[in-house]
Amino acid sequence: MKRKVVAGLLTVAMVAAMTAGCGKSSGPEGSSKKEYTIGIEQFAEHGSLDNCREGFLKGLKAEGIKEGDNLTVKYKNAAADMGTAGQISDSFVSDKVDMICAIATPSAQSAFNAAMDRDIPVVYTAVTDPVAAELSDEDGKPVGEVTGTSDKLPIKQQLEMMREMLPDAKKLGIMYTTSEANSVSAIAEYEELAGDYGFELVTKGITATADVALAADDLLSEVDCITNLTDNTVVASLPTILEKANDKKVPVFGSEIEQVKIGCLAAEGIDYIALGKQTGQMAAQVLKGEKKASEMNFELITEPGFYVNTKVAENLGITVPEGLASGAVESFDDIITE
Known part of the structure; x- marks a missing residue:
């Protein structure tokens, strides 16, 4: 009887060892291959966040975790609505996913609040602060069990670039969502630094997409140029802002490559696919049990790149300084519209 009990305990221990960590064992008997389920919650649909998602999956794949092989992905978009973000987070927790990947600050906050007491790690990307x-x-x-990557804006470099491109501009406008912590943080840094580059800062806070058109009209009537943050609500409405700005011949600067593609003049920004890939590699360490999310400080990409749209410059009658043009990571000679 004692031998049978010992054997039973050994079997339980072996099973526990095989199933330790995130994921589920699969494959032939004795195989150590694991399958993972990740819920990806994206706060809004626009180019930079889409690039984060693409890069995230590439980062996982580089670490041997591939969708359709040993990875199941559940993807949901909150359409820039906090209530929807909360519902998505709760649904992923109810589904008992192995991990939540949260793209953008509001989704990261929502996912962590939902998962913090449920032993589900959250890995975020595109969280400015x-x-x-x-x-x-x-x-x-x-x-807690939450880590990821920051897309903190290179604000000093952006101000330097804008001053070089527009030597006579005096008033710089920014529209932002008052409920987005990432935007509030960026505004504070712009307020601190703008004067050093000869800019008077004019800001317009909004609370929802419905506010964008009127806020854009007000802002454009007061400023010489506009710069964008990585504000999810504003970026999702960027075509509206660009249309109004073009009518008034007011230059609009972006914060990353996708904004320049669709009509912003230029940006000192980061590569969001690279940022997402970095996040995916961090997530792989957590899934494989190499580290806990709580053991990993957040990371960021420190070197911005210069992106410029020469077609926009031509339309506005602006000459891109040779020093900037020659150092551009990428230039676009057309405006990409959906």
């Missing part, structure tokens, strides 16, 4: 979003402490350490 994880500290302000209360996902990390001042030293970059996670506040």
Whole structure:
């Protein structure tokens, strides 16, 4: 009888060892291959966040975790609505996914709030200020099983570039969503630095997409140029802002490559596919049990690149300085519209 009990305990221990960590064992008997299910929650649909998602899957694939092989992806988009984001987060927790990938600050906050007591790690990307979003402490350490990558804007470099391109501009406008912690944080840094580059800052806060058109009209009547943040609500409505700005011949600067493609004049920004890939590689470490999310400080890409749309410059009668043009990571000679 004792031998049977010991054998039973050994069998349980072996099973526990085989199933330790995230994911589920699969394949022939004795195989250690695991399958994973990840819920991807994206706050809004626009180019930079789409690129994050694409890069995230590439990063996982590079680490041997491939959709259709050993990875099942559940993807949901909140359409820039906080209530929807909360419902998505709750649904992923109910589905008992192995991990939630949250793209953009509001989704990261929502996902962590839903998963923090359920033993489901959250890995985020495109979160401008994880500290302000209360996902990390001042030293970059996670506040729980949550980590990821920051898309903090290179604001100093952006201001330098705008001043070089528009030497006579005086008033710089920014529209932002007052409920997005990432945007509030960026506005504070612009307020601190704008004067150093001879700009008077004019800001317009909005609360929803419905506010964009009127806020754009007000802002364009007051400023010489506009710069965008990575504000999800504003970026999702960027075509409306660009149409109004073009009518008034007011240059609009972007914060990343996709905004330049669709009609912003230029940007000192980051590559969101690269950012997503970096996030995917971090996520793979958590899924494989190599590290816990709570053991990994958030990361960021520190080197911005210059992107310019020469067609927009031509339409506005602006000459791109040779020093900037020659150092551009990518130039576009057309405006890409959907």
